[in-house]
Amino acid sequence: MSHDRSSVEAVVQQYFDGLYEGSADKLGAIFHPSADLRWLEKGELQVLTVPDWLDRVRKRPSAKAEGKPREDFIVTIDRSDDSTAFIKVRCQLPPRYFTDYLVAMKLNDGWQIVSKSYRYDLRD
Numbered sequence: 001m002s003h004d005r006s007s008v009e010a011v012v013q014q015y016f017d018g019l020y021e022g023s024a025d026k027l028g029a030i031f032h033p034s035a036d037l038r039w040l041e042k043g044e045l046q047v048l049t050v051p052d053w054l055d056r057v058r059k060r061p062s063a064k065a066e067g068k069p070r071e072d073f074i075v076t077i078d079r080s081d082d083s084t085a086f087i088k089v090r091c092q093l094p095p096r097y098f099t100d101y102l103v104a105m106k107l108n109d110g111w112q113i114v115s116k117s118y119r120y121d122l123r124d
Helices: 006-021 024-030 050-059
Strands: 036-041 044-049 073-081 084-093 096-107 110-122
Touching (some): 006 073, 006 084, 006 096, 006 110, 024 050, 044 050
Parallel strands (some): 036 110
Antiparallel strands (some): 084 096
16 A cells, blocks of 8 residues: 655654744644643553643743754654554654654544654653
């Protein structure tokens, strides 16, 4: 099955840019409002709604403004059909280094991220 990756890659690039620049507007444009973020903290599942996450993004200094290095890349995109993608990425907001698992779906107005699960390492 062959699918055009460029439309999914464009959403991921906007995700990377939004994270690095601390742009809640860019991130809000690509996340479905009902999406949530999930991660483990001290063995407990944590869940954060996208609106609450975007609030946090607005309140924290961006990696770009702090002059922190940028390194982000797509590890894999798994497309099961023309409207569903599972995307594994690596990115950093030092001192946190993330592996993110994004589920994206092609809705009436284009691709949107409908779910994000992640883990991170803390480094000096």
